[in-house]
Amino acid sequence: MAKLAIEAAGLRKSFGSQTVLDGIDLAVPKGTIFALLGPNGAGKTTLIHILSTLIEPDDGSARIEGYDIVASKKEVRQSIGLTGQFAAVDEVLTGAENVNMMCRLSGLSAAESRVRTAELLRSFDLEAAAGKRVKTYSGGMRRKLDLAVSLVVHRPVLFLDEPTTGLDTVSRRALWANIQQLKEQGITIFLTTQYLEEADQLADRIAVINHGRVVASGTAAELKTRVGGEVIELRNKDNELLRSLPTSGTIADVWQTLGSVVHSFPEGTQISIRKPSMDDVFLALTSIEKEASPA
Numbered sequence: 001m002a003k004l005a006i007e008a009a010g011l012r013k014s015f016g017s018q019t020v021l022d023g024i025d026l027a028v029p030k031g032t033i034f035a036l037l038g039p040n041g042a043g044k045t046t047l048i049h050i051l052s053t054l055i056e057p058d059d060g061s062a063r064i065e066g067y068d069i070v071a072s073k074k075e076v077r078q079s080i081g082l083t084g085q086f087a088a089v090d091e092v093l094t095g096a097e098n099v100n101m102m103c104r105l106s107g108l109s110a111a112e113s114r115v116r117t118a119e120l121l122r123s124f125d126l127e128a129a130a131g132k133r134v135k136t137y138s139g140g141m142r143r144k145l146d147l148a149v150s151l152v153v154h155r156p157v158l159f160l161d162e163p164t165t166g167l168d169t170v171s172r173r174a175l176w177a178n179i180q181q182l183k184e185q186g187i188t189i190f191l192t193t194q195y196l197e198e199a200d201q202l203a204d205r206i207a208v209i210n211h212g213r214v215v216a217s218g219t220a221a222e223l224k225t226r227v228g229g230e231v232i233e234l235r236n237k238d239n240e241l242l243r244s245l246p247t248s249g250t251i252a253d254v255w256q257t258l259g260s261v262v263h264s265f266p267e268g269t270q271i272s273i274r275k276p277s278m279d280d281v282f283l284a285l286t287s288i289e290k291e292a293s294p295a
């Protein structure tokens with residue numbers, strides 16, 4: 001049995017003259033959460049579409065649960081669940097009707113469908129809203145319902161394309177908890193996100209993608225270490241950030257770094273030293289290419 005749920009080598013895709021994926025390699029172990037982090041237009045959705053067999057790559061290969069995404073489309077489709085960027089549920093139906101309809105379409109009997117619908121609505125905390133039409137749902141509730149619908153049939157691999165885009169902090173955290181629970185059930189999660197905090201909080205491994213290439217990959221801690229050292233923060237008496245300065249963290253380097261700016265800041269300026277955040281990592285890894293790319 002393959003240990004990897006998702007593996008890709010040299011995936012390429014162009015639309016006309018635009019190269020969207022420029023040689024992507026991936027290896028996602030089973031039962032883990034993998035986050036593909038990148039800015040708008042980096043190629044995240046295109047990669048999900050390729051891995052979920054919706055479009056074919058121009059070059060390279062990929063396997064899901066050991067099945068080739070081009071030669072064994074049917075087996076790949078039977079191994080995956082997918083939720084896209086926009087909720088794919090029917091607004092006129094109630095939450096329960098949506099889940100129930102998907103159960104019936106998936107071949108469950110009426111009785112089985114009732115049981116599964118109740119189970120799913122319970123695990124996503126949607127029982128109270130089960131009888132309400134989806135058009136009355138908040139963005140967070142729709143996303144939860146979307147996830148519930150994609151889990152009607154047990155699939156070992158779940159693709160989530162920007163699952164929390166547009167949600168407020170509370171709904172986002174609730175959805176993160178749901179996603180963690182899916183991992184605890186042994187499901188491999190591949191998600192795309194523009195939110196650094198989301199990748200930091202949820203993912204076992206992260207790949208940062210920019211202009212169709214993986215520019216860095218590893219655990220959140222590894223990526224932070226890659227950017228290196230520590231960050232000195234200078235704040236005024238109201239605790240407002242005045243400047244962040246990179247440092248290796250040694251006494252000599254902190255001394256030298258502060259020495260070069262000490263006269264530029266008023267007395268009373270406070271300093272603190274911290275590890276780099278995912279924001280520092282992301283900016284460091286994507287800023288050079290961003291500057292070079294057209295707006």
Ligand SMILES: Nc1ncnc2c1ncn2[C@@H]1O[C@H](COP(=O)(O)OP(=O)(O)OP(=O)(O)O)[C@@H](O)[C@H]1O
Binds near residue numbers: 044
């Ligand atoms: N079917 C298509 N035809 C032509 N161009 C496309 C097509 N699909 C995607 N693109 C282009 O490919 C690039 C990458 O798009 P993609 O949706 O994969 O990026 P993304 O990282 O998911 O961005 P976002 O976060 O905005 O969804 C974009 O410039 C987009 O316009």
